[in-house]
Amino acid sequence: xxxxxxxxxxxxxxxxxxxxxxxxxxxxxxxxxxxxxxxxxxxxxxxxxxxxxxxxxxxxxxxxxxxxxxxxxxxxxxxxxxxxxxxxxxxxxxxxxxxxxxxxxx
Amino acid sequence: xxxxxxxxxxxxxxxxxxxxxxxxxxxxxxxxxxxxxxxxxxxxxxxxxxxxxxxxxxxxxxxxxxxxxxxxxxxxxxxxxxxxxxxxxxxxxxxxxxxxxxxxxxxxxxxxxxxxxxxxxxxxxxxxxxxxxxxxxxxxxxxxxxxxxxxxxxxxxxxxxxxxxxxxxxxxxxxxxxxxxxxxxxxxxxxxxxxxxxxxxxxxxxxxxxxxxxxxxxxxxxxxxxxxxxxxxxxxxxxxxxxxxxxxxxxxxxxxxxxxxxxxxxxxxxxxxxxxxxxxxxxxxxxxxxxxxxxxxxxxxxxxxxxxxxxxxxxxxxxxxxxxxxxxxxxxxxxxxxxxxxxxxxxxxxxxxxxx
Ligand SMILES: Cc1cc2nc3c(=O)[nH]c(=O)nc-3n(C[C@H](O)[C@H](O)[C@H](O)COP(=O)(O)OP(=O)(O)OC[C@H]3O[C@@H](n4cnc5c(N)ncnc54)[C@H](O)[C@@H]3O)c2cc1C
Ligand code: FES
Numbered sequence: 189x190x191x192x193x194x195x196x197x198x199x200x201x202x203x204x205x206x207x208x209x210x211x212x213x214x215x216x217x218x219x220x221x222x223x224x225x226x227x228x229x230x231x232x233x234x235x236x237x238x239x240x241x242x243x244x245x246x247x248x249x250x251x252x253x254x255x256x257x258x259x260x261x262x263x264x265x266x267x268x269x270x271x272x273x274x275x276x277x278x279x280x281x282x283x284x285x286x287x288x289x290x291x292x293x294x
Numbered sequence: 295x296x297x298x299x300x301x302x303x304x305x306x307x308x309x310x311x312x313x314x315x316x317x318x319x320x321x322x323x324x325x326x327x328x329x330x331x332x333x334x335x336x337x338x339x340x341x342x343x344x345x346x347x348x349x350x351x352x353x354x355x356x357x358x359x360x361x362x363x364x365x366x367x368x369x370x371x372x373x374x375x376x377x378x379x380x381x382x383x384x385x386x387x388x389x390x391x392x393x394x395x396x397x398x399x400x401x402x403x404x405x406x407x408x409x410x411x412x413x414x415x416x417x418x419x420x421x422x423x424x425x426x427x428x429x430x431x432x433x434x435x436x437x438x439x440x441x442x443x444x445x446x447x448x449x450x451x452x453x454x455x456x457x458x459x460x461x462x463x464x465x466x467x468x469x470x471x472x473x474x475x476x477x478x479x480x481x482x483x484x485x486x487x488x489x490x491x492x493x494x495x496x497x498x499x500x501x502x503x504x505x506x507x508x509x510x511x512x513x514x515x516x517x518x519x520x521x522x523x524x525x526x527x528x529x530x531x532x533x534x535x536x537x538x539x540x541x542x543x544x545x546x547x548x549x550x551x552x553x554x555x556x557x558x559x560x561x562x563x564x565x566x567x568x569x570x571x572x573x574x575x576x577x578x579x580x581x582x583x584x585x586x587x588x589x590x591x592x593x594x595x596x597x598x599x600x601x602x603x604x605x606x607x608x609x610x611x612x613x614x615x616x617x618x619x620x621x622x623x624x625x626x627x628x629x630x631x632x633x634x635x636x637x638x639x640x641x642x643x644x645x646x647x648x649x650x
Contacts, residue, residue: 227559233352235557258497261469262557264437266492266521268540292437294559 190283194221194239197291206278212287213237213274223289230274235262236293237273242286249276249285265290307416311337311386312625314409314419316393319347321595321610322425323376328618330383331642334625337419338385339411341392341430341563346373348427348596349607351558362608372607382647388415392430396422396568398588405590405624420590421621424577425610427596428560436467436554438522448532449525449552453480461485465535465547467522468555474498476553478505481515488516488547490537518547522554565597573599583620584613590624592617 189205192215196202206215216224216237228234232255241249246269252260256275260266273287313329315322318340326336344350349358349369357366367375391411400406400420409417433451435441441449453459453476460483466473469491475498481487489506496503509515524536526546534548562575570577571587576599579585584592594617595610603609622631636642643649 228352231353231356233356234559257493257495261492261497262434264521264556265523294434 190278190280190285192216192278192282193284193286194223195286195288196223197289208278208280210278211274212239212276212278212282212285213272215278216273221289223293224273225293226274227294228274232256232259232272232275234294235259235272238263238266238290238293239271239273239287240267240290241269241271241276242288243269245282245285245287248281263290264292264294308408308418309337309415310418311335312420313337313423313621314339314407314417314421315385315423315425316409317347317425317427317595317597318342318345318387318389319425319427319595320349320372320376320607321427321614322347322423323373323380324611325423325425325594325614325618326380326383326385327376328615329621330380330385331636331645332618332622332631333645334618334621335383336385336423337388337417339388339391339393339409341390341432343390345377345387345389346370348560349373351431358607360606360608382645388413391415392563394564396591398569398590400590402589404627405588407590421624422591423614423617423621424565424586424591424593424597425595425614426563426565426593429565429575429597430561430563431558432561432563433554434556434559436522436556438525440525444525444527444530444532444552447530448527448550449554451554453553456480456483459484459551462551463549464488464551464553465490465522465549466553466555467491469493469496469498470555470557471498471502472555473553474502474506476555477515478502478509481509486515488518488549490518490520490522490535490547492519492521492540494519520545522552525552579613582616584617585620592621 192206193201193203204219213226225236227236256272312334313336315336315338318338329336350373354370391413394412395410397408407419407422459480463486464484465488466477467490477489510517520537520539522535523538527533532550534546577593579593579598581600586593594613596605634642
């Protein structure tokens with residue numbers, strides 16, 4: 189199963205196994221990874237699952253859809269590598285993915 | 295009928311009602327229907343300027359697949375259908391108002407509550423049904439260090455009085471309809487308006503975006519791409535915003551008013567002050583009547599909790615139906631409640647205004 193590493197705002201890293209087909213947000217919630225609120229449960233309607241994708245993984249995770257871009261407007265400290273983790277699918281291609289979580293989601 | 299103005303001194307202009315529903319989300323709306331079938335009229339209050347709660351505010355366009363009998367319906371579609379369904383019962387809506395206070399005046403056997411809103415309205419209600427969902431919708435506050443020091447003096451999340459912004463240097467942050475609408479409304483009276491957004495694309499209505507771009511082209515306002523990272527000023531008086539451009543460079547925007555528009559989030563709000571038992575920001579209820587620790591106050595939908603609770607719309611509908619039965623006992627203590635089907639009961643059909 190693909191491994192995903194979440195680095196929180198203090199720099200602490202947690203690596204967990206994601207299920208293929210699930211989202212990165214679901215993987216975080218299932219493993220109790222802190223720093224992701226996901227208030228809307230993955231409907232791309234809350235922007236509280238905001239993460240920064242490690243530069244090495246930008247190509248593998250792709251670019252946000254226009255709906256995701258619109259929702260990113262509601263996130264804070266948005267950077268070029270910002271994504272909503274409920275919109276990133278766990279696949280074999282992203283095995284080893286590293287994302288960081290912001291200090292605050294909302 | 296009880297003369298409410300006598301039982302509650304000083305509440306002469308109070309609106310009296312048998313049932314007051316706090317929250318006009320899907321559950322509050324359907325509760326109107328269940329109460330209506332039992333001849334109980336309701337008033338509803340919601341802080342949002344529109345009905346529908348989360349369905350209308352957070353996901354109007356998105357499909358819902360688990361409403362019984364509707365293989366697929368959008369959030370707004372469900373709300374529109376509910377409005378049509380409760381039409382025969384003529385509910386009275388008080389929108390754009392937040393319920394601040396709920397005070398107990400009656401007894402457990404004959405409850406009576408005084409309910410007040412931030413718009414200064416007072417209600418005298420025999421029963422109160424809290425259908426407040428995740429709490430009241432409130433503007434998201436950006437986590438900019440020190441921003442709270444300016445809250446209400448220089449930083450505002452809504453415009454209550456346009457005059458307060460006359461001749462000010464206003465920084466408006468955001469890219470949706472609120473940000474664009476206030477940019478266009480305040481630009482004529484402001485000293486200068488600067489609109490800041492993180493990207494050069496806007497979610498707002500295309501014609502407002504066009505109008506804004508035209509004003510920028512005429513040199514009548516500024517559009518800046520970037521994000522606010524810090525604030526400058528003293529004693530609650532804003533002097534400027536420290537911003538980061540998309541190329542990571544830092545710049546400053548001089549301003550004495552800031553209006554951030556980052557959408558809404560749900561906060562429990564004043565419910566915590568009504569003397570109800572709470573469990574992790576939810577209101578515990580029984581599963582027979584969905585009544586709270588205070589007789590006469592009910593809680594239905596996402597705001598309540600009980601063993602096995604699921605935060606689903608369909609659960610809220612069921613809760614409203616059962617709560618209505620107990621509300622009936624408070625409102626009509628002498629009347630016996632008959633169980634009837636809408637399909638076959640001519641009395642229910644009469645209430646619904648359909649042919650028997
Ligand atoms: C993106 C998303 C997708 C969802 N998908 C589904 C789905 O597929 N199926 C499903 O069953 N559920 C779904 N849900 C959950 C569903 O929307 C909620 O269960 C439902 O909205 C709860 O209804 P409610 O009436 O209890 O509360 P809400 O819809 O939360 O409405 C409560 C209202 O009360 C108001 N209010 C609160 N406090 C006050 C106060 N003090 N004064 C005045 N007004 C107040 C609020 O402003 C709000 O409008 C989804 C939720 C989200 C966010
Ligand atoms: S969980 Fe709400 S946008 Fe991702």
